[in-house]
């Protein structure tokens with residue numbers, strides 16, 4: 001495969017060569033209700049998990065303090081900051097991979113970047129007032145994701161005429177808006193947002209349609225790890241979706257995806273080494 005500039009992803013002090021697939025490990029920072037250590041315990045737990053993911057081969061860590069699963073209760077700004085900022089500060093010192101902040105709140109983006117985050121991963125595609133401006137201020141990489149509706153309502157009745165076309169149009173418009181605000185294309189990756197306001201038919205059409213979205217000219221990030229679409233296909237609970245998730249990661253990269261966002265880093269790294277060897281053979 002030839003070297004292609006559109007595979008370069010600039011994020012803070014890092015430049016990732018996405019000609020090779022990259023694994024983004026998921027780090028959820030949620031309060032630990034079983035421990036009396038409170039905030040300190042949840043910070044320690046998230047940091048330890050993150051350090052393990054890097055040892056397992058994660059190329060990027062995605063840190064999130066608010067669950068965006070369907071029907072999840074929103075987390076307030078102060079609470080979200082208290083969850084994620086101490087974790088990012090610690091990891092910025094302890095690991096040498098780009099840290100991504102999974103948030104749609106401009107205040108969290110800005111604090112996270114100050115604390116050492118190199119990527120802003122926004123499930124709302126920088127649509128919150130002020131988000132594009134915060135992203136344009138620094139040199140962080142940006143992941144623009146598509147979602148229909150909001151996490152509270154998105155799975156109630158998702159409707160599309162042509163899901164691939166509609167997702168591509170949205171991502172293209174957000175890409176233009178970011179570039180108009182001064183964010184260089186090299187800093188942007190795009191994500192169809194699997195499971196965010198999509199039924200199984202929509203998720204499958206999008207997976208098949210990844211080449212059409214790749215045609216927008218920027219690398220694709222794909223998040224299918226343990227998602228309910230896989231549970232529907234395989235008939236398994238969320239903690240029994242490793243094999244289905246590996247299949248999804250392999251297919252995603254074969255179809256043109258370049259960053260996969262996953263829980264099970266070690267297994268995914270091995271699976272994608274095989275895909276990488278085939279792609280570059």
Ligand code: 7PJ
Pocket residue numbers: 068069102121122123143145191193194221222223224225226227261
């Ligand atoms: C995604 C995400 C995804 C990006 C979540 C879950 C839901 N960010 N954050 N793409 N999913 N960019 O992991 O089940 O698919 S949270």
